[in-house]
Amino acid sequence: MSLLIKGASVLGAEPTDVYVDGGVIREIGTVSATADEVVAASGLVLLPGLVDLHTHLRQPGREDAETVASGAAAAAAGGYTAVLAMANTSPVTDTAEAAVSVWELGREAGLADVFPVGAVTKGLAGEELAELALMNRSRAGVTVFSDDGRCVSDPRVMRRALEYVKAFGGVISQHSQDPSLAPYGSACCHEGELSGRLGLPGWPGVAEEVIVARDVMLARHTGSRVHVAHASTAGTVEVLRWAKAQAEKDGSWAVTAEVTPHHLLLTTDLLAGYDPTFKVNPPLRPAEDVEALRAALADGTIDAVATDHAPHARQDKEHAFVDAAFGMLGLEEALSVVSTVMVSSGLLDWAGVARVMSTTPARIAGLEGHGRPVAVGEPANLALVDPAATYVVDRDRSLSLSRNNPWHDRKLTGRVVSTYLRGKQTYAG
Amino acid sequence: MTRHLLSIDDVSAEEIQQLFATAAEMHDVQKREVKKLPALRGRTVINLFFEDSTRTRSSFEIAGKWLSADVINLSAKGSSASKGESLRDTVLTVTAMGVDGLVMRHSASGAAHQVAGWLDIPVINAGDGMHEHPTQALLDGYTLQRQLGGPGSLEGKRIAIVGDLTHSRVFRSNVKSLSKLGASVVAVAPPTLMPSGVAEWAKADGFATSYTLDDVLPEVDAVMMLRVQRERMSGGYFPTSREYTVGYGLTRQRLALLREGVPILHPGPMNRGLEISPEAADAASSRILDQVSAGVAIRMSVLYHLLAGEESA
Ligand SMILES: [Zn+2]
Numbered sequence: 067m068s069l070l071i072k073g074a075s076v077l078g079a080e081p082t083d084v085y086v087d088g089g090v091i092r093e094i095g096t097v098s099a100t101a102d103e104v105v106a107a108s109g110l111v112l113l114p115g116l117v118d119l120h121t122h123l124r125q126p127g128r129e130d131a132e133t134v135a136s137g138a139a140a141a142a143a144g145g146y147t148a149v150l151a152m153a154n155t156s157p158v159t160d161t162a163e164a165a166v167s168v169w170e171l172g173r174e175a176g177l178a179d180v181f182p183v184g185a186v187t188k189g190l191a192g193e194e195l196a197e198l199a200l201m202n203r204s205r206a207g208v209t210v211f212s213d214d215g216r217c218v219s220d221p222r223v224m225r226r227a228l229e230y231v232k233a234f235g236g237v238i239s240q241h242s243q244d245p246s247l248a249p250y251g252s253a254c255c256h257e258g259e260l261s262g263r264l265g266l267p268g269w270p271g272v273a274e275e276v277i278v279a280r281d282v283m284l285a286r287h288t289g290s291r292v293h294v295a296h297a298s299t300a301g302t303v304e305v306l307r308w309a310k311a312q313a314e315k316d317g318s319w320a321v322t323a324e325v326t327p328h329h330l331l332l333t334t335d336l337l338a339g340y341d342p343t344f345k346v347n348p349p350l351r352p353a354e355d356v357e358a359l360r361a362a363l364a365d366g367t368i369d370a371v372a373t374d375h376a377p378h379a380r381q382d383k384e385h386a387f388v389d390a391a392f393g394m395l396g397l398e399e400a401l402s403v404v405s406t407v408m409v410s411s412g413l414l415d416w417a418g419v420a421r422v423m424s425t426t427p428a429r430i431a432g433l434e435g436h437g438r439p440v441a442v443g444e445p446a447n448l449a450l451v452d453p454a455a456t457y458v459v460d461r462d463r464s465l466s467l468s469r470n471n472p473w474h475d476r477k478l479t480g481r482v483v484s485t486y487l488r489g490k491q492t493y494a495g
Numbered sequence: 496m497t498r499h500l501l502s503i504d505d506v507s508a509e510e511i512q513q514l515f516a517t518a519a520e521m522h523d524v525q526k527r528e529v530k531k532l533p534a535l536r537g538r539t540v541i542n543l544f545f546e547d548s549t550r551t552r553s554s555f556e557i558a559g560k561w562l563s564a565d566v567i568n569l570s571a572k573g574s575s576a577s578k579g580e581s582l583r584d585t586v587l588t589v590t591a592m593g594v595d596g597l598v599m600r601h602s603a604s605g606a607a608h609q610v611a612g613w614l615d616i617p618v619i620n621a622g623d624g625m626h627e628h629p630t631q632a633l634l635d636g637y638t639l640q641r642q643l644g645g646p647g648s649l650e651g652k653r654i655a656i657v658g659d660l661t662h663s664r665v666f667r668s669n670v671k672s673l674s675k676l677g678a679s680v681v682a683v684a685p686p687t688l689m690p691s692g693v694a695e696w697a698k699a700d701g702f703a704t705s706y707t708l709d710d711v712l713p714e715v716d717a718v719m720m721l722r723v724q725r726e727r728m729s730g731g732y733f734p735t736s737r738e739y740t741v742g743y744g745l746t747r748q749r750l751a752l753l754r755e756g757v758p759i760l761h762p763g764p765m766n767r768g769l770e771i772s773p774e775a776a777d778a779a780s781s782r783i784l785d786q787v788s789a790g791v792a793i794r795m796s797v798l799y800h801l802l803a804g805e806e807s808a
Contacts, residue, residue, distance in 0.1 A: 257691045257692075258691055258692045259691070259692025259693075259695045259696050259699075260692070261691055261692070262661075262690030262691040262692040262693055262696055263667070263690075263692075263696060264604055264605065264626060265604040265605075265623075265624055265625030265626035265627070265662075265664060265667055265690075266604050266605070266624075266625075266626075267625075268691050270691075339608065340604070340605030340608050340609055342609075380581075381579075381580075381581040381583075381584070382581075384581035384582060384583035384584070385581055385582045385603075386582050386601060386603030386604075386605065386606040386609060386624075387603060387604065387605045387606075387609065388603045388604065388605075388624070389582070389603055
């Protein structure tokens with residue numbers, strides 16, 4: 067099966083043709099060959115398939131909210147060809163067998179490559195290390211470990227985890243939340259004037275910043291790699307800026323960071339009506355933090371955009387705000403949000419979008435077939451984007467099984483029109 | 496008036512005065528031998544309490560009954576979330592039985608707002624977490640206004656609210672209602688019990704804050720003491736109850752700092768000896784029992800305005 071994409075702008079450059087056969091890019095330029103399928107792509111931007119470092123797929127355990135297959139379909143609709151599925155399922159992905167089963171469900175669905183993230187500690191309890199090396203050596207080839215949803219808050223455990231994964235080049239992705247400063251479950255809203263007025267228990271930015279600061283010191287001490295999941299404050303950006311400068315000087319350790327689309331656009335004032343759709347962890351922050359995160363993504367202090375796609379069944383959000391589940395959907399609109407926030411404002415060009423949403427996340431996770439250049443000989447993992455398309459999000463048109471969509475009724479610019487996984491179309495908009 | 500009473504934001508200064516005027520009439524009914532008005536005959540009001548509060552529940556119950564409504568008390572404590580039922584399902588089920596109005600208490604801030612969005616009957620917030628307790632604020636304002644000389648008498652008055660402001664729905668509602676009545680509030684607490692962002696908030700809403708009760712008491716026209724929960728000690732908000740009392744309690748010695756006859760309020764239940772001394776609680780200027788009887792009148796007034804319908808309004 068061959069595919070000819072005609073007149074696409076690769077990473078925003080001059081229009082060209084891209085010829086794909088056998089799942090591999092065979093020719094780029096003015097292509098005269100005919101193909102089984104020809105796509106007229108004039109005016110469209112061609113990007114490498116997107117890679118999400120942070121997805122919750124809810125299988126096993128909460129298949130009513132999402133399955134690996136439905137999540138992969140949503141990923142494909144968002145231009146993703148690879149997603150990393152977080153370990154906080156039920157049971158937790160903390161063994162090789164559990165990791166392989168998630169990986170196989172992804173393979174069966176065939177809509178995006180699903181790479182399980184392994185838990186750092188058994189049962190996410192933060193006490194004993196999970197079988198990190200066995201997960202790595204399994205067919206699932208786990209490289210990223212995270213207790214996401216929980217912070218590895220004991221510094222001794224975090225130190226050992228960072229040391230241990232050095233043996234096989236793993237990385238610890240940390241959910242940075244000091245639970246004594248921002249208790250799990252109760253701290254549900256950015257701590258500030260609005261939480262004071264609303265009478266909601268606050269989640270102060272410093273509860274994130276102290277963990278990020280501690281972890282970069284531990285990564286330096288152990289000579290390991292730490293990845294900061296969903297950075298949400300200007301203070302975190304300051305710590306990262308300092309840490310990256312040190313890491314570059316030392317050359318023996320590394321720190322990377324991701325930001326979510328919602329932390330790039332939404333602000334804490336959306337909580338004024340107590341709508342649990344906007345309840346997320348870490349919480350939405352004030353505009354000053356949002357500005358700092360955008361600037362940090364543009365200048366490389368933050369390396370990647372990751373969705374933290376967190377589907378929830380309707381009834382789990384229809385509680386009082388403090389009792390409702392944390393999290394919001396993200397896979398399908400991520401590219402549109404980044405386009406609206408970063409491209410329209412000139413903070414990033416399309417090559418920059420490819421870097422933060424594909425190339426760098428693939429490098430952080432050590433994925434070989436993803437985040438590759440759009441070049442001859444490379445796997446045809448591709449996303450075609452209409453940069454001019456403007457649309458209003460309708461949560462009922464989602465491929466996710468859940469509807470907790472923070473972008474519902476919002477107008478966004480830039481939209482994925484097609485996704486290809488090794489030359490096979492996985493989404494047609 | 497709006498359809499619901501979820502927050503003091505829902506009522507204007509004029510509407511507050513209307514509610515007070517009706518409450519004054521209702522207050523007179525309480526002195527009669529037969530305490531019944533027919534206004535809500537045939538109407539059913541449900542008191543749905545997700546959190547215990549005998550005092551507030553009884554006050555709403557008596558208010559409803561004196562207006563001839565059928566009042567049903569339902570305690571939903573721990574029943575919904577623990578059974579996996581959502582809040583939405585719980586209130587839809589309970590109100591599907593032909594209910595005309597819902598009085599709701601919940602331990603979670605915002606719960607009444609959320610519920611009002613799911614229902615098409617009036618919802619009265621009887622306290623939602625740390626957020627608001629609008630009928631308490633109305634009865635406090637009503638009590639003070641009567642004490643200080645009737646409508647308009649709160650204009651320009653300075654009122655101290657003292658205690659655990661962070662966790663207090665009484666504070667959050669009173670700071671709004673007293674401002675609407677023309678008074679200026681000074682909020683007094685140790686820094687650990689001041690709400691987050693209070694500096695910006697106070698600036699925007701025009702109230703003052705202080706960490707020093709002794710500086711504030713000589714200049715106020717009324718003082719409202721808030722209940723302080725002893726478990727705040729284990730939360731590290733203050734070191735010991737003794738230290739709290741020395742800093743922020745309305746002690747016998749501090750009473751002397753108040754000008755003659757300055758009313759003392761407390762929403763109850765009181766911790767005698769912690770935030771308020773027996774001498775202050777039982778002082779001639781204490782209005783604490785007046786607050787309780789005003790509570791019934793205010794709740795009658797609120798139920799009447801929200802539920803009596805056009806024909807009797
Ligand atoms: Zn997380």
